[in-house]
Amino acid sequence: MKKISLTLLIVCISITFLLNFTMPEFAGKMKDNISSMNILYSYSVTKTFSEQTHDTIEIASVPSRETETRNVDFRSDVKLEDTPLNIKSVVKESLNKPQDYKFKEKLTGPEKGFSYRKYYLTKNYDKGRYTVIRTNKITGKEKVYVGTYHVPSAQDPFVEWSRDVK
Known part of the structure; x- marks a missing residue:
């Protein structure tokens, strides 16, 4: 064979x-x-989750008793660290896919007593380490690659929230 x-x-x-x-x-x-x-080659990929990280972006600041309409378009990508080019696609195939977040929304300012309402979007990421074992199908020789991944969180990749400011 x-x-x-x-x-x-x-x-x-x-x-x-x-x-x-x-x-x-x-x-x-x-x-x-x-x-x-x-x-x-054949590949074996294992992942270990270590923590959830996040990135919060201010979408808008709407003054009291005013209204704004916003088109919001964000993307949450897969990020790999310490990953050689020859195995990037193998690692990405085993991870959560990039996520797009789009909405057109009417944002309102706060009621009396507050100066403005700030709207935020938090992008949540799962962070961990991966190990890839690449096996040569002819010789059986193995090579091990390790690195770090950040992917859109499997649960709640995006969370919208707001805060009223006096």
Whole structure:
């Protein structure tokens, strides 16, 4: 089985190499397909949650007894630290996906006794560490990668809130 896999790999690399000279536009497409099939490696990803972090943004400050309409559009992305380029996509596939938050809302100022109402949006993130074990399918050799992730929280990725100020 290892001999067949090695032969297949050599044939694919040879074809890609030859196509680079004869039809470069086709070779690029074939190269993408070969890498996406994970011919040479298999991956195992484990995650450990460590804490929840947050980022709070002030959306608006509305004076007493006034009204404003706002279009709000935020995105909460996946962030990876200490992650080599060759395994980023493998790690991202196992994490929560980026989240979009959009709304058009009528915001009102506070009643008498307060000067204005501040509106906020808090983006919550789950933070933790990941371990990826990459195994060469032909040789069985393993390589371990570790790093840190921040992803939109699985529970309440966005929280809207307001506070009246005197």
